[in-house]
Amino acid sequence: MSNAADTSVLRARGLRKDYGRGEGLVRAVDGVDLDVGPGETVAVMGPSGCGKSTLLHLLGGLDRPSGGEVVLNGRRIDDIGEKALARMRRTAVGFVFQAFHLMEELTALENVELSALLAGRSPRAARRRAEELLDQVGLAGRARFLPSALSGGQRQRVAVARALSNEPLVVLADEPTGNLDSAATLDVLHLFESLHESGQTLVIVTHDTRIAATADRLISMRDGAFVDETRLTGGTTGRLGALAGLED
Amino acid sequence: MQQEVVLAMLAKEPSHGYQLRARLRDALGPLGDAMNAGQVYVTLARLERAGLLAVSEEGADRSDRKVYALTPKGQQRVAEWIAEVAWPRPDLAEFHLKLIAAAAAGLADPLTIVDTQRRELLRRLRDAQRAAMAEPDRSDAALLLEGIVLRLQADLRWLEACEKNWTPRRSGS
Numbered sequence: 001m002s003n004a005a006d007t008s009v010l011r012a013r014g015l016r017k018d019y020g021r022g023e024g025l026v027r028a029v030d031g032v033d034l035d036v037g038p039g040e041t042v043a044v045m046g047p048s049g050c051g052k053s054t055l056l057h058l059l060g061g062l063d064r065p066s067g068g069e070v071v072l073n074g075r076r077i078d079d080i081g082e083k084a085l086a087r088m089r090r091t092a093v094g095f096v097f098q099a100f101h102l103m104e105e106l107t108a109l110e111n112v113e114l115s116a117l118l119a120g121r122s123p124r125a126a127r128r129r130a131e132e133l134l135d136q137v138g139l140a141g142r143a144r145f146l147p148s149a150l151s152g153g154q155r156q157r158v159a160v161a162r163a164l165s166n167e168p169l170v171v172l173a174d175e176p177t178g179n180l181d182s183a184a185t186l187d188v189l190h191l192f193e194s195l196h197e198s199g200q201t202l203v204i205v206t207h208d209t210r211i212a213a214t215a216d217r218l219i220s221m222r223d224g225a226f227v228d229e230t231r232l233t234g235g236t237t238g239r240l241g242a243l244a245g246l247e248d
Numbered sequence: 249m250q251q252e253v254v255l256a257m258l259a260k261e262p263s264h265g266y267q268l269r270a271r272l273r274d275a276l277g278p279l280g281d282a283m284n285a286g287q288v289y290v291t292l293a294r295l296e297r298a299g300l301l302a303v304s305e306e307g308a309d310r311s312d313r314k315v316y317a318l319t320p321k322g323q324q325r326v327a328e329w330i331a332e333v334a335w336p337r338p339d340l341a342e343f344h345l346k347l348i349a350a351a352a353a354g355l356a357d358p359l360t361i362v363d364t365q366r367r368e369l370l371r372r373l374r375d376a377q378r379a380a381m382a383e384p385d386r387s388d389a390a391l392l393l394e395g396i397v398l399r400l401q402a403d404l405r406w407l408e409a410c411e412k413n414w415t416p417r418r419s420g421s
Contacts, residue, residue, distance in 0.1 A: 047412070190381060209404045210397070213373040220363065222415075230367040232374050240376055241282040243396045 009201045010036040010059060010170050014068035017054050017224075028054040029065070030224035036170065041192070041202040043212040046221035052205040053174055055221070059203065060093045060172045061085045073169050090119045094163030094171040098178035100155045102147040108134060108158045109143040116165045126165075133161035137191055153184025160191055170201045177208045189214060252329040254291045255300060255318065259326050262304075262317035265289060277389020278379045292316060300325055340406070347410060358414040366407050373400045 017029040028051045036042050044052050057063040059070060061077050070078045077088055089095075102111050109130050116126035134143050137157040147155050156176060163171050176192070177185040185208070192214050195202060206212055213232065220228040257271050269288055273280040295301040300322035306313045318326065343365065347358040380393035 047408070189377070193378075193381060209370065209373060209401055210377065213370050213377055218367075218370060220366075228363045228367075230370060232371055240372070240379065240393075240396060241279050243372060243376070243399070244276075244279050244392055246276070246279055246282065 007037060008035040008071070009038050009040075009073055010034070010203065011071040012059065012068065013071075015055070015058055015065050015070065016067035017051070017058060017063070018066040027224050029058060032068070032224075032226060034059075034219075034226075036201060036203055038201055039196075039199040040217065041196045041204070041215045042217045042219065043215035044203070044205045044219045044221050044226075045207055045209075045212050048207065050221045051224040052221050056172050056174050056203065056205045060095060061089050062095075090115070091166050092169045094166070094168035096156070096159050096163050096171060096173040096176045098175035100147070100152075100159045100179075102155060102158060102162075104147050107144050107146055108139060108150065108154075108161075111147070111158055112162045112165055115162050119166045121166075129165055130161070133164055134158070136164075137161045151184060152180050153187040156180060156184070156188050157191060160188075160195075164195075164200075170203060171195065173202065173204045173206075175206050175208070176204065177206070177211050185210060251291055251295055251300075252325065254288065255295060255322055256326045256329060258301070258316055258318055259323070262315050264313075264315055265292060268292075268316070275388045276392065277383055277387060279389065279392065295322070344410075347414065351414070359411060362407055362410050362414065366404065369400055369404055369407070373397060373404070376400065 012032055012034040015029055015032040015034070016027065019026045019028055030051070032055060034042075044055065046052050054063065058065050058078075061070070061072075065078050068078070069076055072088065072092060077085060080088070095101075102108075103114070106114065109127075112133055113126045113130035116129050117123065121129065131140070131143065134140055137160055139154060139157055139161070142150060142154060147158065150158065156179075160171075160176075163173075173192075177188050180188060189210060192202065192204075192211065196214065202215075204211060204215065212218055216231065216233050218230045218232055219226050220230075254268070257268055263271075265288065269283075269285060272283060272288070276283065292301065296303055296316075300319060301316050302319050304315050304317070306315055347361060350356040350361055351358045376393050376396045380390050380397060383390035383393065
Protein backbone atom coordinates (compact mmCIF):
# COMPACT_ATOMS: atom_id res chain seq x y z
CA MET A 1 0.00 0.00 0.00
CA SER A 2 1.37 3.39 -0.98
CA ASN A 3 2.06 6.23 1.39
CA ALA A 4 -0.55 8.31 -0.40
CA ALA A 5 -3.22 5.90 0.83
CA ASP A 6 -1.99 6.14 4.43
CA THR A 7 -2.26 9.93 4.51
CA SER A 8 -5.46 10.20 2.49
CA VAL A 9 -8.18 12.46 3.81
CA LEU A 10 -10.71 10.52 1.82
CA ARG A 11 -10.32 6.99 0.53
CA ALA A 12 -12.58 4.58 -1.31
CA ARG A 13 -11.91 0.93 -2.05
CA GLY A 14 -13.97 -1.26 -4.36
CA LEU A 15 -16.88 1.14 -4.00
CA ARG A 16 -20.13 -0.11 -5.55
CA LYS A 17 -23.71 1.07 -5.75
CA ASP A 18 -26.36 -1.11 -7.38
CA TYR A 19 -29.93 -0.21 -8.21
CA GLY A 20 -32.58 -2.78 -9.03
CA ARG A 21 -31.93 -6.51 -9.23
CA GLY A 22 -31.82 -9.45 -11.63
CA GLU A 23 -32.20 -8.38 -15.26
CA GLY A 24 -32.82 -4.77 -14.21
CA LEU A 25 -29.64 -4.49 -12.15
CA VAL A 26 -27.75 -1.24 -12.75
CA ARG A 27 -24.26 -0.73 -11.36
CA ALA A 28 -24.31 3.05 -10.91
CA VAL A 29 -20.88 2.91 -9.26
CA ASP A 30 -18.84 -0.11 -10.19
CA GLY A 31 -15.64 -0.77 -8.29
CA VAL A 32 -14.18 2.67 -7.64
CA ASP A 33 -10.83 3.14 -5.85
CA LEU A 34 -9.97 6.70 -4.87
CA ASP A 35 -7.40 8.45 -2.67
CA VAL A 36 -7.67 12.16 -2.02
CA GLY A 37 -4.68 13.67 -0.27
CA PRO A 38 -4.79 16.62 2.15
CA GLY A 39 -5.18 19.91 0.31
CA GLU A 40 -5.74 18.19 -2.99
CA THR A 41 -8.44 19.17 -5.47
CA VAL A 42 -9.77 16.24 -7.47
CA ALA A 43 -12.31 16.61 -10.25
CA VAL A 44 -14.38 13.72 -11.56
CA MET A 45 -15.77 14.26 -15.04
CA GLY A 46 -18.05 12.18 -17.17
CA PRO A 47 -21.24 12.24 -19.21
CA SER A 48 -24.53 12.54 -17.33
CA GLY A 49 -25.59 9.19 -15.98
CA CYS A 50 -22.02 7.93 -15.57
CA GLY A 51 -22.51 7.67 -11.81
CA LYS A 52 -20.51 10.67 -10.67
CA SER A 53 -23.24 12.20 -8.50
CA THR A 54 -23.97 8.83 -6.91
CA LEU A 55 -20.27 8.49 -6.19
CA LEU A 56 -20.21 11.88 -4.47
CA HIS A 57 -23.19 10.88 -2.34
CA LEU A 58 -21.41 7.70 -1.26
CA LEU A 59 -18.22 9.61 -0.44
CA GLY A 60 -20.13 12.10 1.71
CA GLY A 61 -22.30 9.56 3.51
CA LEU A 62 -25.52 10.84 1.92
CA ASP A 63 -26.08 7.35 0.59
CA ARG A 64 -24.80 3.90 1.54
CA PRO A 65 -22.76 1.74 -0.83
CA SER A 66 -23.82 -1.75 -1.93
CA GLY A 67 -20.21 -2.81 -1.47
CA GLY A 68 -16.71 -1.52 -0.73
CA GLU A 69 -15.39 0.96 1.79
CA VAL A 70 -15.29 4.71 2.34
CA VAL A 71 -12.67 5.94 4.79
CA LEU A 72 -12.67 9.54 5.97
CA ASN A 73 -9.58 10.61 7.86
CA GLY A 74 -8.73 7.01 8.75
CA ARG A 75 -12.24 6.11 9.86
CA ARG A 76 -14.68 3.93 7.94
CA ILE A 77 -17.99 5.67 7.37
CA ASP A 78 -19.80 3.17 5.14
CA ASP A 79 -20.78 0.87 8.00
CA ILE A 80 -21.39 3.25 10.91
CA GLY A 81 -24.83 3.86 12.44
CA GLU A 82 -27.29 6.49 11.21
CA LYS A 83 -26.66 8.83 14.13
CA ALA A 84 -22.89 8.73 13.78
CA LEU A 85 -23.22 9.16 10.02
CA ALA A 86 -25.47 12.20 10.39
CA ARG A 87 -23.02 13.70 12.83
CA MET A 88 -20.13 13.05 10.47
CA ARG A 89 -22.01 14.77 7.61
CA ARG A 90 -22.70 17.83 9.76
CA THR A 91 -19.17 18.27 11.04
CA ALA A 92 -16.60 16.66 8.76
CA VAL A 93 -17.96 17.18 5.25
CA GLY A 94 -19.12 20.31 3.42
CA PHE A 95 -21.53 19.93 0.50
CA VAL A 96 -22.05 22.27 -2.43
CA PHE A 97 -24.84 21.46 -4.89
CA GLN A 98 -25.79 22.64 -8.35
CA ALA A 99 -29.14 24.00 -7.13
CA PHE A 100 -27.58 25.72 -4.07
CA HIS A 101 -30.13 24.20 -1.62
CA LEU A 102 -30.36 27.34 0.50
CA MET A 103 -33.28 27.90 2.87
CA GLU A 104 -35.30 30.55 1.03
CA GLU A 105 -36.87 32.03 4.18
CA LEU A 106 -33.50 32.57 5.90
CA THR A 107 -31.02 35.35 5.15
CA ALA A 108 -27.57 34.59 3.73
CA LEU A 109 -26.10 34.97 7.22
CA GLU A 110 -28.72 32.70 8.83
CA ASN A 111 -28.17 30.05 6.16
CA VAL A 112 -24.46 29.94 6.94
CA GLU A 113 -24.90 30.14 10.68
CA LEU A 114 -27.54 27.40 10.80
CA SER A 115 -25.03 24.80 9.77
CA ALA A 116 -22.67 25.78 12.61
CA LEU A 117 -25.57 25.75 15.09
CA LEU A 118 -26.58 22.26 13.98
CA ALA A 119 -23.02 21.13 14.57
CA GLY A 120 -23.32 22.31 18.17
CA ARG A 121 -21.60 25.70 18.20
CA SER A 122 -22.86 28.44 20.48
CA PRO A 123 -25.09 31.07 18.82
CA ARG A 124 -22.41 33.70 19.36
CA ALA A 125 -19.63 31.58 17.84
CA ALA A 126 -21.87 30.50 14.97
CA ARG A 127 -22.73 34.12 14.18
CA ARG A 128 -19.11 35.21 14.25
CA ARG A 129 -18.02 32.33 12.05
CA ALA A 130 -20.82 33.03 9.54
CA GLU A 131 -19.86 36.71 9.34
CA GLU A 132 -16.21 35.79 8.72
CA LEU A 133 -17.13 33.32 6.01
CA LEU A 134 -19.46 35.68 4.17
CA ASP A 135 -16.69 38.23 4.23
CA GLN A 136 -14.28 35.62 2.87
CA VAL A 137 -16.57 34.87 -0.08
CA GLY A 138 -17.04 38.59 -0.75
CA LEU A 139 -20.61 38.88 0.51
CA ALA A 140 -20.22 40.79 3.79
CA GLY A 141 -22.46 43.53 2.36
CA ARG A 142 -25.22 41.06 1.49
CA ALA A 143 -25.38 39.12 4.75
CA ARG A 144 -28.96 40.26 5.52
CA PHE A 145 -30.32 39.49 2.04
CA LEU A 146 -32.67 36.60 1.36
CA PRO A 147 -31.45 34.13 -1.28
CA SER A 148 -34.16 35.40 -3.66
CA ALA A 149 -32.50 38.83 -3.62
CA LEU A 150 -29.12 37.38 -4.64
CA SER A 151 -27.80 36.44 -8.08
CA GLY A 152 -27.00 32.81 -8.91
CA GLY A 153 -23.28 33.35 -8.38
CA GLN A 154 -23.90 35.02 -5.02
CA ARG A 155 -26.21 32.21 -3.91
CA GLN A 156 -23.55 29.68 -4.77
CA ARG A 157 -21.01 31.69 -2.77
CA VAL A 158 -23.36 31.59 0.23
CA ALA A 159 -23.59 27.83 -0.25
CA VAL A 160 -19.79 27.56 -0.28
CA ALA A 161 -19.58 29.66 2.90
CA ARG A 162 -22.10 27.31 4.50
CA ALA A 163 -20.11 24.28 3.38
CA LEU A 164 -17.05 25.73 5.10
CA SER A 165 -18.73 26.68 8.36
CA ASN A 166 -17.56 23.65 10.34
CA GLU A 167 -14.05 23.53 8.89
CA PRO A 168 -14.77 20.29 7.04
CA LEU A 169 -12.06 17.77 6.25
CA VAL A 170 -13.31 17.76 2.71
CA VAL A 171 -15.70 19.82 0.58
CA LEU A 172 -17.74 17.77 -1.91
CA ALA A 173 -19.19 19.77 -4.80
CA ASP A 174 -21.74 18.45 -7.30
CA GLU A 175 -21.83 20.57 -10.49
CA PRO A 176 -21.18 23.78 -8.55
CA THR A 177 -21.27 25.86 -11.74
CA GLY A 178 -24.09 23.92 -13.40
CA ASN A 179 -26.72 26.63 -12.94
CA LEU A 180 -24.50 29.65 -13.51
CA ASP A 181 -23.82 31.96 -16.43
CA SER A 182 -20.28 32.66 -17.52
CA ALA A 183 -19.60 35.67 -15.26
CA ALA A 184 -20.96 33.86 -12.20
CA THR A 185 -18.95 30.78 -13.14
CA LEU A 186 -15.81 32.90 -13.09
CA ASP A 187 -16.79 34.10 -9.62
CA VAL A 188 -17.08 30.55 -8.34
CA LEU A 189 -13.83 29.57 -10.09
CA HIS A 190 -12.03 32.34 -8.20
CA LEU A 191 -13.56 31.13 -4.96
CA PHE A 192 -12.56 27.49 -5.53
CA GLU A 193 -9.03 28.58 -6.46
CA SER A 194 -8.74 30.48 -3.21
CA LEU A 195 -10.06 27.49 -1.26
CA HIS A 196 -7.48 25.37 -2.99
CA GLU A 197 -4.74 27.85 -2.09
CA SER A 198 -5.86 27.87 1.54
CA GLY A 199 -5.30 24.11 1.63
CA GLN A 200 -8.92 22.95 1.61
CA THR A 201 -9.36 19.39 0.33
CA LEU A 202 -11.92 19.35 -2.48
CA VAL A 203 -13.71 16.81 -4.63
CA ILE A 204 -15.73 18.21 -7.52
CA VAL A 205 -17.92 16.19 -9.85
CA THR A 206 -18.82 18.13 -12.95
CA HIS A 207 -19.05 18.24 -16.68
CA ASP A 208 -17.93 21.87 -16.79
CA THR A 209 -14.39 21.80 -18.14
CA ARG A 210 -13.61 25.21 -16.61
CA ILE A 211 -14.09 24.13 -13.03
CA ALA A 212 -12.50 20.75 -13.77
CA ALA A 213 -9.41 22.56 -15.01
CA THR A 214 -8.86 24.09 -11.56
CA ALA A 215 -8.14 20.61 -10.15
CA ASP A 216 -4.77 19.02 -9.43
CA ARG A 217 -6.05 15.74 -10.71
CA LEU A 218 -8.80 14.94 -13.13
CA ILE A 219 -10.55 11.57 -13.30
CA SER A 220 -12.77 10.50 -16.19
CA MET A 221 -15.71 8.31 -15.30
CA ARG A 222 -17.77 6.14 -17.65
CA ASP A 223 -20.46 3.60 -16.81
CA GLY A 224 -19.76 3.78 -13.08
CA ALA A 225 -16.00 3.23 -13.30
CA PHE A 226 -12.86 5.37 -13.53
CA VAL A 227 -11.33 5.05 -16.99
CA ASP A 228 -8.66 7.74 -17.13
CA GLU A 229 -6.69 9.93 -14.78
CA THR A 230 -4.78 13.10 -15.57
CA ARG A 231 -2.50 15.17 -13.39
CA LEU A 232 -3.03 18.79 -14.40
CA THR A 233 -0.31 20.37 -12.30
CA GLY A 234 3.01 21.01 -13.98
CA GLY A 235 1.63 22.77 -16.99
CA THR A 236 2.53 23.82 -20.46
CA THR A 237 3.72 27.33 -19.66
CA GLY A 238 4.81 29.26 -22.70
CA ARG A 239 2.51 27.44 -25.10
CA LEU A 240 -0.39 29.80 -24.63
CA GLY A 241 1.15 32.12 -27.20
CA ALA A 242 0.66 29.49 -29.87
CA LEU A 243 -3.03 29.24 -28.97
CA ALA A 244 -3.43 32.96 -29.49
CA GLY A 245 -1.69 32.84 -32.87
CA LEU A 246 1.49 34.49 -31.60
CA GLU A 247 3.78 31.68 -32.69
CA ASP A 248 3.88 29.52 -35.77
CA MET B 249 5.13 38.62 -35.40
CA GLN B 250 2.92 39.40 -38.36
CA GLN B 251 4.06 42.51 -40.27
CA GLU B 252 0.59 44.10 -40.37
CA VAL B 253 0.28 43.83 -36.58
CA VAL B 254 3.53 45.68 -36.06
CA LEU B 255 2.52 48.32 -38.58
CA ALA B 256 -0.90 48.83 -36.98
CA MET B 257 0.59 49.16 -33.50
CA LEU B 258 2.64 52.08 -34.87
CA ALA B 259 -0.37 53.78 -36.48
CA LYS B 260 -1.21 55.85 -33.39
CA GLU B 261 2.00 57.88 -33.51
CA PRO B 262 5.67 57.61 -34.56
CA SER B 263 7.40 55.53 -31.89
CA HIS B 264 10.67 54.07 -30.69
CA GLY B 265 11.09 50.32 -30.83
CA TYR B 266 10.90 50.03 -27.05
CA GLN B 267 7.61 51.96 -27.00
CA LEU B 268 6.19 49.56 -29.55
CA ARG B 269 7.30 46.60 -27.45
CA ALA B 270 5.74 48.10 -24.32
CA ARG B 271 2.42 48.50 -26.16
CA LEU B 272 2.55 44.85 -27.25
CA ARG B 273 3.39 43.72 -23.73
CA ASP B 274 0.40 45.62 -22.28
CA ALA B 275 -1.93 44.14 -24.86
CA LEU B 276 -0.69 40.57 -24.51
CA GLY B 277 0.11 40.28 -20.81
CA PRO B 278 1.74 36.95 -19.97
CA LEU B 279 1.44 35.87 -23.61
CA GLY B 280 3.83 38.64 -24.55
CA ASP B 281 6.55 37.07 -22.40
CA ALA B 282 7.32 34.64 -25.18
CA MET B 283 7.71 37.54 -27.58
CA ASN B 284 11.22 37.88 -28.87
CA ALA B 285 12.60 41.43 -28.99
CA GLY B 286 14.90 40.56 -31.88
CA GLN B 287 11.94 39.34 -33.88
CA VAL B 288 10.20 42.70 -33.53
CA TYR B 289 13.29 44.56 -34.75
CA VAL B 290 13.68 42.17 -37.69
CA THR B 291 10.08 42.88 -38.66
CA LEU B 292 10.67 46.62 -38.34
CA ALA B 293 13.68 46.39 -40.66
CA ARG B 294 11.65 44.41 -43.21
CA LEU B 295 8.84 46.97 -43.11
CA GLU B 296 11.37 49.76 -43.63
CA ARG B 297 12.88 47.99 -46.65
CA ALA B 298 9.39 47.48 -48.08
CA GLY B 299 8.76 51.21 -47.89
CA LEU B 300 5.95 50.83 -45.36
CA LEU B 301 7.87 52.53 -42.52
CA ALA B 302 10.06 55.61 -42.51
CA VAL B 303 12.84 55.81 -39.94
CA SER B 304 14.29 58.97 -38.45
CA GLU B 305 17.24 58.96 -36.08
CA GLU B 306 17.41 60.76 -32.78
CA GLY B 307 20.97 60.87 -31.50
CA ALA B 308 21.87 58.19 -34.05
CA ASP B 309 24.22 56.22 -31.76
CA ARG B 310 21.96 53.28 -30.80
CA SER B 311 19.32 51.31 -32.65
CA ASP B 312 16.73 52.26 -30.03
CA ARG B 313 17.19 55.91 -30.95
CA LYS B 314 15.32 55.18 -34.16
CA VAL B 315 11.79 56.53 -34.47
CA TYR B 316 9.47 54.57 -36.75
CA ALA B 317 6.59 56.21 -38.61
CA LEU B 318 4.12 54.88 -41.18
CA THR B 319 4.60 56.00 -44.77
CA PRO B 320 1.42 56.68 -46.85
CA LYS B 321 1.89 53.20 -48.31
CA GLY B 322 2.09 51.83 -44.74
CA GLN B 323 -1.09 53.63 -43.75
CA GLN B 324 -2.87 52.14 -46.74
CA ARG B 325 -1.69 48.63 -45.81
CA VAL B 326 -2.99 49.07 -42.24
CA ALA B 327 -6.38 50.29 -43.51
CA GLU B 328 -6.65 47.23 -45.77
CA TRP B 329 -5.65 44.91 -42.94
CA ILE B 330 -8.21 46.40 -40.56
CA ALA B 331 -10.96 45.91 -43.15
CA GLU B 332 -9.90 42.34 -43.95
CA VAL B 333 -12.01 39.48 -42.58
CA ALA B 334 -9.77 36.66 -41.41
CA TRP B 335 -10.27 34.14 -38.66
CA PRO B 336 -7.90 31.40 -37.66
CA ARG B 337 -9.31 27.96 -38.35
CA PRO B 338 -8.33 25.10 -36.07
CA ASP B 339 -7.40 21.99 -37.97
CA LEU B 340 -10.21 19.71 -36.90
CA ALA B 341 -10.10 17.59 -40.04
CA GLU B 342 -6.65 16.26 -39.20
CA PHE B 343 -7.74 15.01 -35.78
CA HIS B 344 -10.99 13.64 -37.18
CA LEU B 345 -9.13 11.65 -39.84
CA LYS B 346 -6.64 10.42 -37.26
CA LEU B 347 -9.50 8.84 -35.30
CA ILE B 348 -10.98 7.27 -38.41
CA ALA B 349 -7.64 5.93 -39.65
CA ALA B 350 -6.68 4.62 -36.21
CA ALA B 351 -9.97 2.76 -35.86
CA ALA B 352 -10.06 1.43 -39.42
CA ALA B 353 -6.55 0.02 -39.36
CA GLY B 354 -6.61 -0.95 -35.70
CA LEU B 355 -3.62 1.36 -35.06
CA ALA B 356 -4.99 2.61 -31.75
CA ASP B 357 -8.22 2.89 -29.80
CA PRO B 358 -9.84 6.19 -30.86
CA LEU B 359 -11.00 6.71 -27.28
CA THR B 360 -7.39 6.58 -26.08
CA ILE B 361 -6.51 9.24 -28.64
CA VAL B 362 -9.46 11.35 -27.49
CA ASP B 363 -8.38 10.97 -23.84
CA THR B 364 -4.79 11.98 -24.63
CA GLN B 365 -5.96 15.00 -26.58
CA ARG B 366 -8.36 16.00 -23.82
CA ARG B 367 -5.60 15.78 -21.22
CA GLU B 368 -3.44 18.19 -23.23
CA LEU B 369 -6.31 20.63 -23.80
CA LEU B 370 -7.25 20.57 -20.12
CA ARG B 371 -3.69 21.42 -19.12
CA ARG B 372 -3.78 24.35 -21.51
CA LEU B 373 -7.20 25.38 -20.21
CA ARG B 374 -5.85 25.33 -16.68
CA ASP B 375 -2.85 27.47 -17.68
CA ALA B 376 -4.97 29.97 -19.62
CA GLN B 377 -7.51 30.19 -16.83
CA ARG B 378 -4.87 30.73 -14.16
CA ALA B 379 -3.21 33.41 -16.28
CA ALA B 380 -6.60 35.09 -16.81
CA MET B 381 -7.39 35.05 -13.10
CA ALA B 382 -4.01 36.57 -12.28
CA GLU B 383 -4.71 39.56 -14.55
CA PRO B 384 -6.17 42.72 -13.03
CA ASP B 385 -9.85 43.41 -13.82
CA ARG B 386 -10.55 44.62 -17.33
CA SER B 387 -6.97 44.28 -18.53
CA ASP B 388 -6.57 43.93 -22.30
CA ALA B 389 -4.59 40.73 -21.82
CA ALA B 390 -7.42 39.17 -19.74
CA LEU B 391 -9.74 39.60 -22.71
CA LEU B 392 -7.32 37.72 -24.95
CA LEU B 393 -6.94 34.95 -22.38
CA GLU B 394 -10.73 34.70 -22.13
CA GLY B 395 -10.79 34.12 -25.88
CA ILE B 396 -8.30 31.28 -25.51
CA VAL B 397 -10.36 29.75 -22.68
CA LEU B 398 -13.55 29.87 -24.75
CA ARG B 399 -11.89 28.26 -27.78
CA LEU B 400 -10.42 25.49 -25.62
CA GLN B 401 -13.86 24.88 -24.15
CA ALA B 402 -15.30 24.58 -27.64
CA ASP B 403 -12.58 22.07 -28.57
CA LEU B 404 -13.25 20.09 -25.39
CA ARG B 405 -16.97 19.95 -26.22
CA TRP B 406 -16.12 18.60 -29.63
CA LEU B 407 -13.94 15.93 -27.99
CA GLU B 408 -16.97 14.98 -25.91
CA ALA B 409 -18.91 14.49 -29.14
CA CYS B 410 -16.00 12.42 -30.53
CA GLU B 411 -16.07 10.28 -27.41
CA LYS B 412 -19.81 9.70 -27.72
CA ASN B 413 -19.46 8.84 -31.37
CA TRP B 414 -16.68 6.31 -30.88
CA THR B 415 -17.89 4.66 -27.67
CA PRO B 416 -20.54 2.32 -29.11
CA ARG B 417 -18.35 1.45 -32.09
CA ARG B 418 -15.66 0.18 -29.80
CA SER B 419 -17.95 -2.12 -27.86
CA GLY B 420 -19.58 -3.30 -31.11
CA SER B 421 -16.37 -4.22 -32.89
